[in-house]
Amino acid sequence: MTYPDPIYLAATGEASATVRRSSQAPDYRYPSGNTVHYLATAAGTNRLFGLYRWEMVPEAGGPGPHFHRTMAESFYVLAGSVRIYDGREWLETGPGDFVHVPPGGIHGFRNESKAPASMLIHFAPGGPREAYFEGTVKAATLNDEEREAFYRAHDNLWV
Numbered sequence: 001m002t003y004p005d006p007i008y009l010a011a012t013g014e015a016s017a018t019v020r021r022s023s024q025a026p027d028y029r030y031p032s033g034n035t036v037h038y039l040a041t042a043a044g045t046n047r048l049f050g051l052y053r054w055e056m057v058p059e060a061g062g063p064g065p066h067f068h069r070t071m072a073e074s075f076y077v078l079a080g081s082v083r084i085y086d087g088r089e090w091l092e093t094g095p096g097d098f099v100h101v102p103p104g105g106i107h108g109f110r111n112e113s114k115a116p117a118s119m120l121i122h123f124a125p126g127g128p129r130e131a132y133f134e135g136t137v138k139a140a141t142l143n144d145e146e147r148e149a150f151y152r153a154h155d156n157l158w159v
Contacts, residue, residue, distance in 0.1 A: 007046075018044065026055070028134055033057040036133055042126025050126035052133075055118040056080070062110030065159040067103075071123045074100045075109060080117025084109045106159050127155060 018040075026035035037053040056062070065085050075084055077097045083090045084099050087106035093099065101107040111117040123129060132154040139150045151158065 027130070031137060032060060034060050038130055039120075040126075041130060042123075042128055045126050047126045048124070050123040050129050052121045052129065053078070053118060054121050055116065056082070056111035057116055058111065058114045060111040060117075063108050065106050065108045067101075067106050067157050067159065068155045069103060069157070070155045071125055071127055072100065072102050072105075073107065074098065074122040074124075076120040076122070078118045078120065080111065080115050081113040082109055082117050082119055083112055129154075132156065 020037070020039055024037070027038040028036045030036075034057055035055045037055075039053055040049065040051040042048075042050045062083075065087075075082070075093075075098065077093050077095055079095055082093050084093050085091075085106070085108040086099060086101075090108075091099070099107070109119075135150060135154070139147050142150060
């Protein structure tokens with residue numbers, strides 16, 4: 001296995017890092033109280049990846065089994081207990097646990113515990129997940145055809 005072709009072609013490096021402090025407010029807050037921090041968006045990484053910190057209130061639930069055709073999704077649990085579906089069963093995961101789901105892999109996640117939980121969610125390559133996260137609340141009010149189109153546009157195929 002070799003490294004990918006170079007993306008950066010200048011002769012010298014550059015000062016181009018971005019910083020997001022842990023004290024920064026969440027980018028989106030759901031009516032349930034769950035929050036999401038947009039740590040690195042597809043737009044900010046030139047579509048290489050997207051990275052989000054997902055914070056769930058107790059007994060928050062979460063998305064049921066689904067898959068993506070265009071991207072892999074990975075989960076790294078930071079705090080609490082998160083149930084993650086690996087395509088075969090719901091696994092109880094905790095701090096330090098990591099789950100990687102390749103494109104096409106069936107997965108889901110939820111917080112069913114009586115305590116808050118948080119995790120990092122990584123998508124590669126990056127897609128416009130912010131519009132998906134922010135649109136899911138509205139999707140519940142759409143008719144079946146509109147909801148199906150919304151999920152299809154965001155590469156979210158329910159099982």
